[in-house]
Amino acid sequence: MAEPRLLMPQLYDGGSPPALQGGVCDCGHVFFPLQAYGCERCGGHGTRLRPKRLAARGRLVASAVVHLHAGERPAPFVVGAIALDDGPVVRTLLTGTDVSLPPGCRMVGTLVPVTPAQDGTPRVDFRFAPAMGSDLS
Numbered sequence: 001m002a003e004p005r006l007l008m009p010q011l012y013d014g015g016s017p018p019a020l021q022g023g024v025c026d027c028g029h030v031f032f033p034l035q036a037y038g039c040e041r042c043g044g045h046g047t048r049l050r051p052k053r054l055a056a057r058g059r060l061v062a063s064a065v066v067h068l069h070a071g072e073r074p075a076p077f078v079v080g081a082i083a084l085d086d087g088p089v090v091r092t093l094l095t096g097t098d099v100s101l102p103p104g105c106r107m108v109g110t111l112v113p114v115t116p117a118q119d120g121t122p123r124v125d126f127r128f129a130p131a132m133g134s135d136l137s
């Protein structure tokens with residue numbers, strides 16, 4: 001069986017544990033996604049901006065269920081804002097459809113199977129899920 005292909009590898013690192021492809025400026029500002037337009041804090045660009053692997057760990061800021069979606073994603077699904085331990089706040093899909101997660105809840109990144117590619121290649125996508133066990137700290 002073929003190895004699952006990660007959707008949007010420009011945004012996510014499918015390693016173990018999975019991570020986000022962010023960046024850091026020489027001024028110390030950390031951001032997601034990686035981009036070359038310039039630093040939001042100091043305006044630095046070019047070689048001042050470097051890739052940085054961001055740990056997929058953080059705290060839930062807010063979440064909401066999407067019941068109706070004009071795109072191809074089947075509803076319902078849950079979107080959340082996660083304040084990463086590494087700094088940036090990211091908007092992301094959450095696993096499941098549970099909206100009772102309290103703000104401040106510890107969250108971790110995970111890869112979930114999604115619809116295979118047209119050629120049958122299995123695919124995985126990045127989501128955040130409530131942390132369990134040792135991930136809680």
Ligand SMILES: [Zn+2]
Binds near residue numbers: 039
């Ligand atoms: Zn900067």
